[in-house]
Amino acid sequence: MTIKLMQGNEAIAMGSLAAGCRFYAGYPITPSTEVAEIMSRELPRVGGKFIQMEDEIASMAAIIGGSVGGLKSMTATSGPGFSLMQENIGYAAMAEIPCVVVNVQRLGPSTGQPTAASQGDVMQARWGTHGDHQIIVLSPISVAQSFELAVKAFNFSEKYRTPVILLTDEIIGHMREPIELPDFDTVEKVERVVTDSPADYKAFRNEPGDVPPMASFGLGYRYHITGLFHDEVGFPTQRLDEIDPWLERVNRKIENNTDDILLYQKDYQPGARTAILSYGATARTARHAMKQLRAKGQKVSLFTAQTLWPFPEKAVEELADSVERIIVPEMNMGQLALEVERMAGRKKVVRVNRANGEMVTPDMILEAAEN
Amino acid sequence: MSEHILSVHDLDVNEGQIPREDWFESSDTLQHLRKNKRFPTIWCSGCGIGVVMGSLIRAIESLGLENNNVALVAGIGCTARMPVYMDYNTLHTTHGRALAFATGLKIARPDMKIIAIMGDGDAMAIGGNHFIHAARRNIGITALVVNNSIYGMTGGQQSPTTPLDMRATTAPYGNIEPPFPICDLASAAGATYVARSTVYHPLELDKYLAQAISNDGFSLVEAVSYCHTTYGRINKLGSAADMMRVLKENSISKSAYDKLSDEEREFNTKTVRGVLHTKKRPEYTKVYGTLVDRVHEEAIKPRNYGGH
Known part of the structure; x- marks a missing residue:
């Protein structure tokens, strides 16, 4: 190190x-x-x-x-x-x-x-x-x-x-x-492993598991790759009984593994009525604003997302349940806020936006939190 | 195969002959098709693309290449559907980008033979930029461009190789844009092997493709074909056989062309068939290999971070 x-x-x-x-x-x-x-x-x-x-x-x-x-x-x-x-x-x-x-x-x-x-x-x-x-x-x-x-x-x-x-x-x-x-x-590394023989290999098989092993070209697995909808061996298809299982699998392989994929930090205060949800550079502003609010005695929870997509729906829904409003500062006109609004139910989502190339300032968040 | 054609192409009488009765059982060519792929092909009956597919298989086979060591990379269009039928590593990509995908694959696997299969719209219009840069780098890829002067799959729109005044569904009053000379473009951009023939002359295509694949650097083979379904119909050029006949009558071998007088060449309207350009120049992935060796020889240790 x-x-x-x-x-x-x-x-x-x-x-x-x-x-x-x-x-x-x-x-x-x-x-x-x-x-x-x-x-x-x-x-x-x-x-x-x-x-x-x-x-x-x-x-x-x-x-x-x-x-x-x-x-x-x-x-x-x-x-x-x-x-x-x-x-x-x-x-x-x-x-x-x-x-x-x-x-x-x-x-x-x-x-x-x-x-x-x-x-x-x-x-x-x-x-x-x-x-x-x-x-x-x-x-x-x-x-x-x-x-x-x-x-x-x-x-x-x-x-x-x-x-x-x-x-x-x-x-x-x-x-x-x-x-x-x-x-x-x-450093932990994930490598490709294919155990099937070339004769049995199906590059896009729907089972077992939702992620078929990937064989690189030139290793004896001669198969077809296409951007067309394809069957389990990779050939183009228009058959619904081949398209539908593929669609279900590629959605499942992400949706069923959100425990692994969703990365975020929660810094919650019991009894907080306000939360700040942020990501990227804006998360640094949000942390600063949180410290200032807490120093003033206001309880505030902080949610910092590293995985933006898939969106951490469940975690944000739970956060919304625990507070009255979620402040979403972003250096845009409100993009991830749309997702927060989708999960917040009847709770208030306060957008703090700046899309002129400058950072959102702590004061902008404080102003939203103190209103 | 007529004596005449064999003599023109300087071929032995037994070359390229596949006895009809042995077609499915013992044809070496058909052994390289994917038996689990549902035939027939998507091409219209009479299409020239199948002829090129046969030539490509025979060329690969003549070189004794392992199928595992060959990758076919295609873009989008009628021609780009060719790889799916063939038993190699096959990558059917996005429109115009076959050479860019192929570049990445060649860099990852410099030992493999990579053939990028494109139509004229794919290679010359949307993929024109990748075409000239792949040629400039002289990266070891064979570009096989089947030129049928039209966008076939979308129904007969004008392409960058549609001849002047000819009609297309998007040039209903005749094409006003001069066509790209594909071979000249490749030569000027840096290709180290450039050849052209037509689907009437498959034995020439066999030979040129084999030479192109053997060439270390960037090769181009232009296979002049036709589209009787769209281009032929809108321009009233007759059947597939009629259009095939034009390829025969309206083309001239490079050796015959070279014998023409300057004046005759200036007014030549026939397609010149032959090896049009070769050049010795180092191949890209080999040059990169040399660069890697140099970095190591100079004993600059790989480090986590260049903190100076």
Whole structure:
């Protein structure tokens, strides 16, 4: 273990390497570019591969290809690039190809403000590609957590055969904090294991288990991968008796494992009538506001989400049951607040929004809490 | 196979002959089709894409490659449906992106033979950017472009290779855009093997595909085909057989073309068939391997964090 001072983006690169990432394909974009720069430097040293592609569409395609070829693969981008990646993110969801996409959020829409922070891609991360699909989205609140969640992102992607979005923001990405780096060999890693013989192998089998083992190409399992609806061996199908079980399984594989996937911290005070729910850089503001409120004698509960999608429905429902109102500060016009409102029943949800590239301030939260 | 065709292509009389009675039992080509896949194919009867599929299988087989070591990566469209029928590692991707997926796969598995199968719309329109950059890198992928001058699957819209003045459902008054010369584009962008033939000349396609797959770097084979269902119908070009005949009559071998006078070449409207371009240039994944070796030789230890 070593203690280092580093940026969030740097910690993401380190966490990815620690998790076993051996292929990076990307396209430069502010404020994510450090991830690419570090990976281009470090990957050849650990026997990995790096390529700068011609655009973000190609980057996303290349990491899916790399993953199919057996390398843990990732890309990093920001809003405009994330928009371009959406079609192929949907492909990865459809074809169940593990991969990690880092989105260091900047102010949008469009070119927006490349060097300003935002949490404007919360809904895009969930629903950016067309069609119904499940996806896992993780959001760190610190440099240390950037490392931890990068490891988690790779492990979830392999364990559940799904693309995972690491949704950070310009503030966490460019902020420097001390971090305890573990010895990479000691970091828990999920690897692909296929025990079936090639003759028995079904890449998209619906049972047993909801996550069929993934065989990389070139290992003797010659099978078909497609973005079309497909049967258990991967061939295109229009048969409802093949489509429906697939749909049920890919939803189940995420929904039935929320105990494992949902990461959040609860700092509740008994008798608190107000709660603050936050994530990403805004969670730091929320913690500061909480301390000030408690110092003034006001009881307040704090819920900090790392897993944004699937949304921690049950935990938020329970929180809503225990308080009168939930304050949701976000650097957008109210995106995760929509989910909180959905779970809050008749309890009040107070949105605190700022979408001009500046952080939500503690005062903005205090004002909401004291009204 | 007529004596004439064999002589034009410099082929032995026994090459490429598959006795009809042994078609299903002993055809080596058919052994490489997926027997568990529900045939027939999605292609219209008379389509040229099946001819290209046969050529591809024969080319791979002629090189003695292990099926496990071959991956076919396709985009979207009629041509891109080809891999599903074939018993290799097959990846049917998104529209235009076959080469980008293939690039990632090749980097992960430089030892595998990767063939990207695309139509003209797939490779030249939506995938044009990936096409020139894959060629520029000279990455070891064979791009097989079946050029039928039209978007077939969506019903006959104009493509970047639709000839001038020809009609399409989105060019009802005739196409006003000049077509892309696929082979010239590949050569200019950096491909190290470029060849073209037509589905009337499958034995040439066999040969060129085998050479393309053997080439270390980025190869392009343009297989000129036709779409009698859409393009043929809207332009009143007759049946599949009629359009096949045009490929025969309206194409010229590179060796014959080279013998033409400058003036004749200038006014040539026939499709030139042959190996049009080759170049020796290091292949991308091998160059990357050299880079990795260099990093290690210079004894820069892998480290957790570049803290300097």
